[in-house]
Amino acid sequence: MERPHPSNRQINEDLLRPILHTSWRFYAATLLLGLSLLAAVLAWSYQIHRGIGVAGIRYPVMWAFYITNFVFWIGISHAGTLISAILRLVNAGWRRPITRCAEAITVFALMVGSMFPIIHLGRPWLFFWLIPYPNERLIWPNFRSPLMWDFMAINTYLIGSVTYLYLPMVPDLAAVRDRSRGLRRKIYSLLALGWQGTATQWNRLERAISIMAVIIVPVAVSVHTIVSWDFAMTLNPMWKSTIFGPYFVVGAIFSGIAALILAMAVLRKILRLEEYLKPLHFDNLGKLLLTMSCLWFYFTFAEYLTVWYNNEPHELVVFRSKVSGRYAPLFWTMMAGNFVIPMILLGIRRLRTITGTAIAAFTVVVAMWLERFLIIVPTLAHPRLPFVRGTYAPTWVEITITVGTVAYFALLYLIFTKLFPIISLWELKEGYRERRARTSLAVPVAAASGAGELRP
Amino acid sequence: MTVPLLHLSCRTADEAGHIISLLLSRNVKPKDIEVLSAEPLHELGETLSGKSRLPAFVLAGAALGIVAGWSMAALTALLYPLNTGGMPVVAALPAGIVTYESMMLLAVLFTLAGMLLEGRLLRRRRKEYEEYADSIVDGEIHIFARVASEEESDDLRLAVETGLCGSET
Numbered sequence: 060m061e062r063p064h065p066s067n068r069q070i071n072e073d074l075l076r077p078i079l080h081t082s083w084r085f086y087a088a089t090l091l092l093g094l095s096l097l098a099a100v101l102a103w104s105y106q107i108h109r110g111i112g113v114a115g116i117r118y119p120v121m122w123a124f125y126i127t128n129f130v131f132w133i134g135i136s137h138a139g140t141l142i143s144a145i146l147r148l149v150n151a152g153w154r155r156p157i158t159r160c161a162e163a164i165t166v167f168a169l170m171v172g173s174m175f176p177i178i179h180l181g182r183p184w185l186f187f188w189l190i191p192y193p194n195e196r197l198i199w200p201n202f203r204s205p206l207m208w209d210f211m212a213i214n215t216y217l218i219g220s221v222t223y224l225y226l227p228m229v230p231d232l233a234a235v236r237d238r239s240r241g242l243r244r245k246i247y248s249l250l251a252l253g254w255q256g257t258a259t260q261w262n263r264l265e266r267a268i269s270i271m272a273v274i275i276v277p278v279a280v281s282v283h284t285i286v287s288w289d290f291a292m293t294l295n296p297m298w299k300s301t302i303f304g305p306y307f308v309v310g311a312i313f314s315g316i317a318a319l320i321l322a323m324a325v326l327r328k329i330l331r332l333e334e335y336l337k338p339l340h341f342d343n344l345g346k347l348l349l350t351m352s353c354l355w356f357y358f359t360f361a362e363y364l365t366v367w368y369n370n371e372p373h374e375l376v377v378f379r380s381k382v383s384g385r386y387a388p389l390f391w392t393m394m395a396g397n398f399v400i401p402m403i404l405l406g407i408r409r410l411r412t413i414t415g416t417a418i419a420a421f422t423v424v425v426a427m428w429l430e431r432f433l434i435i436v437p438t439l440a441h442p443r444l445p446f447v448r449g450t451y452a453p454t455w456v457e458i459t460i461t462v463g464t465v466a467y468f469a470l471l472y473l474i475f476t477k478l479f480p481i482i483s484l485w486e487l488k489e490g491y492r493e494r495r496a497r498t499s500l501a502v503p504v505a506a507a508s509g510a511g512e513l514r515p
Numbered sequence: 516m517t518v519p520l521l522h523l524s525c526r527t528a529d530e531a532g533h534i535i536s537l538l539l540s541r542n543v544k545p546k547d548i549e550v551l552s553a554e555p556l557h558e559l560g561e562t563l564s565g566k567s568r569l570p571a572f573v574l575a576g577a578a579l580g581i582v583a584g585w586s587m588a589a590l591t592a593l594l595y596p597l598n599t600g601g602m603p604v605v606a607a608l609p610a611g612i613v614t615y616e617s618m619m620l621l622a623v624l625f626t627l628a629g630m631l632l633e634g635r636l637l638r639r640r641r642k643e644y645e646e647y648a649d650s651i652v653d654g655e656i657h658i659f660a661r662v663a664s665e666e667e668s669d670d671l672r673l674a675v676e677t678g679l680c681g682s683e684t
Contacts (some may be wrong), residue, residue, distance in 0.1 A: 067654030202588040203609040211616040219623045237648040252636040258550045260634040262560035267630035489554045
């Protein structure tokens with residue numbers, strides 16, 4: 060028999076608890092992640108002080124860990140807004156508890172990812188030269204450069220994603236406001252923008268969210284397509300490809316779903332959200348991950364097959380370095396993590412449990428990072444002129460910054476869950492109400508006042 | 516003279532729907548009815564909130580974005596006409612990409628602005644809301660109606676109290 064749905068009061072208590080009460084675990088986790096971030100900041104400061112030479116990048120491999128991280132995080136950012144928007148547009152009822160987890164991933168992944176081109180700069184303090192403004196140098200940025208398109212696309216996506224995250228959060232911020240006192244109440248009053256929950260406000264909010272969902276999908280697709288064009292617009296071996304746009308988008312959605320599953324598994328455990336993040340959600344996302352794994356394999360196969368079949372010498376050198384040369388261990392780890400393991404763990408129904416799905420998601424996240432690395436470094440290490448071939452090995456500076464930014468992402472996410480409801484209260488309540496109406500179940504409510512109770 | 520305010524509360528969307536229908540059938544105008552709830556009541560939204568102009572905001576933003584994006588990409592290229600690789604100074608495809616992103620950006624910002632304006636946000640909340648905020652968060656639906664007189668308010672309350680809801684003023 061189906062368990063009764065939690066009442067509105069129960070939902071409020073469960074989902075506002077992490078905001079209104081803080082445990083020592085939160086401070087411990089914040090401290091740990093903060094220290095990792097501090098280590099990354101110190102490493103970056105060292106790089107700024109000593110120059111970009113302290114990183115492992117050497118001619119001709121001028122893009123390596125930093126740009127790998129940039130592409131990886133921009134890919135992860137496709138978790139949220141895109142998935143959430145698509146699920147909203149198709150009105151998938153099971154989306155309700157997961158949309159905000161996903162949207163928050165997008166915003167923070169974009170914040171982390173967009174830092175890397177700046178970290179990669181030799182003189183990072185001049186990054187603002189990318190911003191199109193009338194300046195004393197009388198030179199505007201070159202809008203014909205894919206790097207400039209990147210800047211435009213990422214900023215549009217970041218602003219769109221923040222808006223798309225914030226709009227559905229306004230009613231929940233009002234709920235926190237109404238449940239808190241003192242300074243906290245004042246802050247949430249500002250954030251709630253004077254929300255009252257009138258029929259007009261609800262109507263306009265839902266329309267705005269629908270419009271945003273329609274807008275954000277093509278923006279998300281354009282962002283990773285443009286990131287792929289940073290590579291595909293060159294003549295480098297295994298970069299000049301017409302399918303790089305969709306290949307990157309598929310990879311981005313793939314890694315994004317994996318990141319979402321991982322985040323949900325962690326949140327479910329830490330915030331005790333078993334009542335809301337159910338096996339059904341992991342099962343559905345697991346199936347989606349499996350589909351994307353197949354799609355990713357198809358694109359990878361198409362990409363590698365055409366290179367091998369063309370038999371073009373410069374391309375084949377890069378191809379061989381990946382498949383059977385210096386980078387083969389990474390390549391086959393990538394294949395195992397992105398295809399073989401997800402196929403086993405997600406394809407066999409008995410193994411598609413929460414743990415199985417989370418393990419598959421973890422291998423995908425790691426393998427997708429390797430995929431980005433393998434796209435960038437082997438090509439640069441084997442340019443068309445054979446006498447400038449090079450190698451790449453990361454230094455402690457790059458590794459510390461990479462690890463530190465992972466911690467930074469986790470820290471941002473942790474603080475977000477502390478300040479805002481990680482599951483949309485009103486969407487959840489609306490979903491339960493709709494389900495109750497469908498099944499005509501009268502559901503008892505634990506609350507003494509009987510608020511939220513369905514009367515016969 | 517203050518306008519009498521009828522206040523009713525109930526717990527389900529169906530009940531709220533019945534009350535609103537009754538109020539409308541008694542010639543209370545939609546603009547005089549205010550429903551406060553913790554979740555959207557789709558059935559009532561269209562009736563009480565009037566026509567939305569949000570799509571117009573989005574289109575205006577997108578149009579402005581097209582003009583701004585194209586101007587930025589094409590006019591600056593003309594300002595510094597560097598011909599590289601035999602390609603045109605104003606290249607339609609790259610300028611199109613910049614235009615597209617600019618169009619989307621302004622469409623997003625105008626949607627947000629439209630939501631703030633049309634949703635009447637960034638204003639002081641009604642006093643009545645403050646009073647019932649807790650119960651609204653817990654799922655109660657509160658309905659306020661501006662009526663012509665105390666007698667009408669009593670009549671309406673009586674009509675509603677046929678078993679659907681608890682009521683108070």
